[in-house]
Amino acid sequence: MQPGSSDHGGLKEAIWWPVNKLPARSCTVFLLFLFLLVGALVTLRVLDYNTVFGDGPRIPNNEIPEKAQERIEVPFNCTAFNLRGICPTILPTNVTKDPGRQSPPTCPEYFRWIHEDLRPWSRTGISRDMVERAKTTAHFRLVVMNGKAYVERYHRAYQTRDVFTLWGILQLLRRYPGKVPDLELMFDLEDRPYIKSRDFSGPNAPSPPALFKYCADDESLDIVFPDWSFWGWPEVNIKPWGPLLKDFAKGKNKTKWMAKTPYAHWRGNPDVSPSRQDLLKCNVSRKKDWNARLYRQV
Numbered sequence: 001m002q003p004g005s006s007d008h009g010g011l012k013e014a015i016w017w018p019v020n021k022l023p024a025r026s027c028t029v030f031l032l033f034l035f036l037l038v039g040a041l042v043t044l045r046v047l048d049y050n051t052v053f054g055d056g057p058r059i060p061n062n063e064i065p066e067k068a069q070e071r072i073e074v075p076f077n078c079t080a081f082n083l084r085g086i087c088p089t090i091l092p093t094n095v096t097k098d099p100g101r102q103s104p105p106t107c108p109e110y111f112r113w114i115h116e117d118l119r120p121w122s123r124t125g126i127s128r129d130m131v132e133r134a135k136t137t138a139h140f141r142l143v144v145m146n147g148k149a150y151v152e153r154y155h156r157a158y159q160t161r162d163v164f165t166l167w168g169i170l171q172l173l174r175r176y177p178g179k180v181p182d183l184e185l186m187f188d189l190e191d192r193p194y195i196k197s198r199d200f201s202g203p204n205a206p207s208p209p210a211l212f213k214y215c216a217d218d219e220s221l222d223i224v225f226p227d228w229s230f231w232g233w234p235e236v237n238i239k240p241w242g243p244l245l246k247d248f249a250k251g252k253n254k255t256k257w258m259a260k261t262p263y264a265h266w267r268g269n270p271d272v273s274p275s276r277q278d279l280l281k282c283n284v285s286r287k288k289d290w291n292a293r294l295y296r297q298v
Helices: 008-022 023-047 109-117 128-136 159-173 243-249 274-282
Strands: 138-146 148-153 184-186 209-213 264-268 292-296
Touching: 023 159, 138 159, 148 159, 274 292
Parallel strands: 184 209, 264 292
Antiparallel strands: 138 148, 138 184
8 A cells, every 4th residue: 555545554554664664774773773762761760760769869958057157256456566566466275177167079169260360370380589570569578487477568558458458368377277388479459450461471571470469350460369458448437347247237127128229339449440430331310320329439
């Protein structure tokens, strides 16, 4: 009977006719495909066994513990410097480890950027000459030796940026006593990158100086360091993070969320970045209101 016949028997023959007419090679390929399909289904079934019969898929534990690990507060008093400029402190006699803290399975993403910032010195290392050449614009030199920090100042910093930067380093030394290796570095507290990559590219170009800074971009080789001044900046009424967090908790209860004004607020220095200058274009004007209130930091 010809394929496409209208009766029931012809319909059955019409359905199976293409398969019956296939050559041996096509049948082999078809059987191989069928075998792989069945194998894939079986594999998925086995891999999903724990989901069906066991405890279910493994889900990361993102729950906040009922009682968080208590922070170690280290007294820090620099109201009166002695002649050597040493701040008297009372260091903790013992440091307890956090038993509930688990090591991440892989390094955090920011580790990749740390290695990227240090890539210009990956082959040569950082020599004494590279450190000393960064002294030109550095505000201070930091030396850590045997768990103690030593500072040599070269230029006056803007307001108290150097104080809070050093405060962050001291917290690191006291939170992890004996774990910070001996080191020496130069630090620049300005907001704009200084070490231009174009000045150190080419076959006969010198190695760049190693200068730590608050910022960098794609055209610079400054080594980025966290801006610790935002954890306490009295000149612009920014408190340390602990008291500031308590103020946030009180402020959020004064006005309910739905009763708040629908504005996004920003205050800062727009002259340090082109993107910040673009941000000011979103400020309120006579023709348009983007629900943003942007202020220049004085």
